Amino acid sequence: MKKRYTLGVLVVLLAGLTLSQQSPFQQRVQQAIQSGGSKFVETMKQDPDQALCSQYRDKLPPEQVGAFLERQRALIKYPADGKLMGDWKQGEALFTNPRKGNCYACHTGDPKEAGAGRMGPGLVNYGQRGTSEAVVKYTYDKIYNAWATMPCSLMYRAGHHGILTPEETAHVTAFLLDPASPVNAQR
Numbered sequence: 001m002k003k004r005y006t007l008g009v010l011v012v013l014l015a016g017l018t019l020s021q022q023s024p025f026q027q028r029v030q031q032a033i034q035s036g037g038s039k040f041v042e043t044m045k046q047d048p049d050q051a052l053c054s055q056y057r058d059k060l061p062p063e064q065v066g067a068f069l070e071r072q073r074a075l076i077k078y079p080a081d082g083k084l085m086g087d088w089k090q091g092e093a094l095f096t097n098p099r100k101g102n103c104y105a106c107h108t109g110d111p112k113e114a115g116a117g118r119m120g121p122g123l124v125n126y127g128q129r130g131t132s133e134a135v136v137k138y139t140y141d142k143i144y145n146a147w148a149t150m151p152c153s154l155m156y157r158a159g160h161h162g163i164l165t166p167e168e169t170a171h172v173t174a175f176l177l178d179p180a181s182p183v184n185a186q187r
Contacts (some may be wrong), residue, residue, distance in 0.1 A: 053152035060151050072148040076141055077159065079166040084140040084173055085131070091175025092182065094168050101164060101172055106155070109175065110182035120155060126176045127184035140173045 022030065049068060052060060060068055078084065094101040095109055104113060106120035129135045142149050144159030144166070158164040164172065175181050 049147065056152075058152035065151055068151050069148060072145055072151075072160075073141070075157075075160050076144050076148055077166050078140075079170050084136045084170050085177060086167060086170035086174045088171070088174040088178040088181040090168075091171035091173065094164065094172050095175050100168070101158065103172070112182065123176055123183055125184055127179055127181065129177070131177050136173060136177060139176055140169055143172050144169045 046054065049071060052064065052068065079086075092110070095103040096113070098105070103109065103123075104116050106117040108116035108118070108122040108124055109126075111124045126139075129139075138149065142155075143164070145157045146153040146155035147157055147160075156163070159166060159169050176183055178184065
């Protein structure tokens with residue numbers, strides 16, 4: 001009886017020790033973070049809402065969604081001139097630029113673009129939604145901070161993270177909505 005008890009305690013302790021150790025992948029990530037210097041360490045810290053998305057594996061409890069969306073909406077900045085639609089040609093350049101918008105990594109925009117991704121929804125004819133104030137604002141907000149419209153979305157928060165300025169976000173908005181844009185051109 002005593003042997004069984006001792007063996008049981010030993011198994012529980014070993015299981016706990018195994019579960020508390022970092023996996024080889026976690027160890028490599030930790031090394032990369034630490035070797036990147038203090039600035040890199042700072043960029044790798046999760047903000048409170050990122051931590052929530054991690055904690056709940058991107059499926060927030062319903063009672064937390066309202067406050068989450070409110071916090072994310074508060075992070076959106078708008079162009080100084082107040083115009084949420086800019087120049088679609090500049091938007092196209094940003095949409096296709098891998099160092100800026102890089103939207104083609106996940107979305108189809110111009111149907112002639114062969115290198116478009118398929119992870120996100122296709123955006124061909126996105127402008128059929130019209131250019132009402134509500135549609136323009138929704139599109140701008142989604143590009144600037146996708147989490148303001150869909151908690152824990154896989155789409156990165158381009159404006160919030162400084163990838164796009166408010167003015168650049170307005171240009172991408174125009175690329176998606178302007179009837180003259182290749183996204184919406186009737187073929």
